[in-house]
Amino acid sequence: MLIRVLGSAAGGGFPQWNCRCPVCTLAWNNDPRVSPRTQSSLAISADGHHWLLLNASPDLRQQISAHSILHPVSGRRGSPIYGIWLTNGDIDHVAGLLSLREQQSFTIFATRGILDELAANAIFSALAGGAVTRRAISHNAEIAAGYGLDVTSFAVPGKVPLYREGARVSTDEISEMTSGLNLRHGGRTALYIPGCARVTPDIKARIAGADVVLFDGTTFVDDEMLQLGLSNKTAARMGHLAMSGPAGSMAALADVVGPRKIFIHINNTNPALIEGSPERRAVEAAGWEIAFDGMEIDL
């Protein structure tokens, strides 16, 4: 199984277009300790020719350009991309669908709840029903996703997309709205969990049985955005679990030592993006890696 990290940043990318937080400022200044990152997406393949994208970020066109494996290879029209699997309805995960509206045939895999969100937003009707198949996925049922890849979607604590939030928001809800993915081929297993509000016993057991996990690394501390004066939202309020602290993901998964552990979906404010920073060293000391655009994982 081949995994290619198309985009490793959270929504907004890194640097974010309107941000001069300390980490973005390093990127704007071309500081060698940081590398720019596009928004959250993976490409995955069992045969090396046909690729399933996990989420479609607003940077998708740029990501396809940057990866020759995703360029059209034959005929007047065509693409090695045969499907897009959506883990939630967040803008950083679905807006890229609008860059795939040129009558190309592919399948959108998502829960019924996420497909209903797309259907409720008329702009996505640009993805013509004749060419683009919507396939409703139930949690906890492995399906053959095509070309040798077996995928199981499972529920992860999270929240509805920002644009669907009402006056009261449940940020730790187990529903169809936030999924993790178990990807299997040739006896090897990868887990992709780009948004997670809490590590449940179920999620921990799934991670323990995997060869590699790509996990929500949005913020380093829960109140990172508040400390910087950039937002009144904690990571928890955004449906994400911070890396550090007694309730953070590193602590929750400290005794899971089997799989390769990689943080992905990293917000531009996260100081672990800075090579050599105390936060990066803490992450590395805990046995975790920080994903970067272009990262290649072969299982």
Ligand SMILES: [Zn+2]
């Ligand atoms: Zn920033």
